[in-house]
Amino acid sequence: MSDAIRGTANGTAPVPLSVLDLVTVGSGRTATQALGTSVALARLAERRGYHRHWVAEHHSMPGVASSSPAVILAHLAAHTERIRLGSGGVMLPNHAPLVIAEQFGTLEALAPGRVDLGLGRAPGTDGATAAALRRTDRPHEGADEFPQQLAELTRFLDDDFPDGHPYARIHAVPGPVQGPTGRPPVWLLGSSGFSARLAGTLGLPFAFAHHFSAHNTLPALELYRDSFRPSAALAEPYAVIGVSALAADDEKEARRQVLTGALSMLRLRTGRPGLIPTPEEAEAYPFTPAEREFAESWLANIVYGTPDAVRAGLDGLRGRTGADELMITANAHGGEARLRSYELIADAYDLPGAG
Secondary structure (H helix, E strand, O other): OOOOOOOOOOOOOOOOOEEEEEEEOOOOOOOOHHHHHHHHHHHHHHHOOOOOOEOOOOOOOOOEEOHHHHHHHHHHHHOOOOOEEEEEEEEHOOHHHHHHHHHHHHHHHHHOEEEEEEOOOOOOOHHHHHHHHHOOOOHHHHHHHHHHHHHHHHHHHHHHOOOOOOOOOOOOOOOOOOOOOOOOOOEEOOOHHHHHHHHHHHHHOOEEEHHHHHHHHHHHHHHHHHHHOOOOOOOOOOEEEEEEEEOOOOHHHHHHHHHHHHHHHHHOOOOOOOOOOOOOHHOOOOOOOOHHHHHHHOOOOOEEEOOHHHHHHHHHHHHHHHOOOOEOOOOOOOOOHHHHHHHHHHHHOOOOOOO
């Protein structure tokens, strides 16, 4: 298994740590500022020994400026030198497989040996927006065709359609013949059992969205490992879990910061998406009993507190799940709190590059 997947190249933590960046936009801030924070975060992650930095495709969400992962990754590649960069993920049914092969072939040419292609089958948005993206009045059909789309994308990435196939004379350029490192490794992402089983059957690395589907984490990982078949990509299962975690100098400040994400998610789930609220706005919000129950339930799946408390929580989660890598997302209103959190977590794990 290569270091690109195994995750031991950059850090000395007992389990490799990585970054999941949602490019969040806080109230009173702009997308330009959020993208600037992403550059600062990628540089910090590289300096501190985080293994990879992924961005996730979302649409029609004012507080999440990551609608175009390939564009953002090209920008991050220009501002970093070593850290792996990837999609966590690209929602394949939203796109033609040839387009994704071309985009990530281009990224691989820009940053050879540093690019991951993580794929999901959800739309990353609501039904109406998915219909607009997919140019159909039946947007959910794309998810059912995910295995076929994945097979087509893989053929384009490897440039190996068989003779007689309608696409045999079509080439994704740039592609493996144009670069020294071949094509990016493919990962499957999921929040249920579908992609877990498919990733296992195909022998691909798997990333599970524990940060918003915690109740499915253990069943999905068990299904992935039970269904795993060795492949050219992997000899044994490799599972990453995405986890929401935020460290601050004291527990009270950490809770102030994560409450902003809970309120943002509440608004999203009730059809009121917007920018990430400030800590002051979240503290002053008049939660109803039902809303308070939702917020507390959401916070229960976030690892937050002092750096030592966060490390203990992450280590405990890793112990319960057997995850091979932890991919941390820190959702807060301001970029300063997010950057500070990743620094503190790196300090707690004695990662290199302090200061």
